[in-house]
Amino acid sequence: MTCAVIDGRRGGWLPGVMTKSRSSLSDRTLRSVMWLDAFLSAAVAVLCAVASPVVAAVGLPQRIVLALGLAAIGCAVLLAACGAVTGVLIMQRMRAGRYQLPGLRLPLPAAMRPPIGPEDSPG
Secondary structure, three states: OHHHHHHOOOOOOOOOOOOHHHHHHHHHHHHHHHHHHHHHHHHHHHHHHHHHHHHHHHOOOHHHHHHHHHHHHHHHHHHHHHHHHHHHHHHHHHHOOOOOOOOOOOOOOHHHOOOOOOOOOOO
């Protein structure tokens, strides 16, 4: 029984070997979505940090307050979509047997860069 299951023909639902073109496309998509996620997070933080004191101190008209609220909700929806896409792409990578994130080329000091791929791992 075990031999038939292990050595049997693979069905279409089992993960196969990913080709290089699909792999690099997935890596590029993951990098771009993660960067977009970072920029949208910064935009929401700046929007909230700047708009909240202005609205509280100046007392802007209701239309402007509504527009700022809708902009914050729109950014939150885009952040949720980026998170969903990132999650799906990471699950696809793990299903293919690749458990490390692709190199994201983060502009961080050397001490703050996490080990990303096999070439960066210690030991």
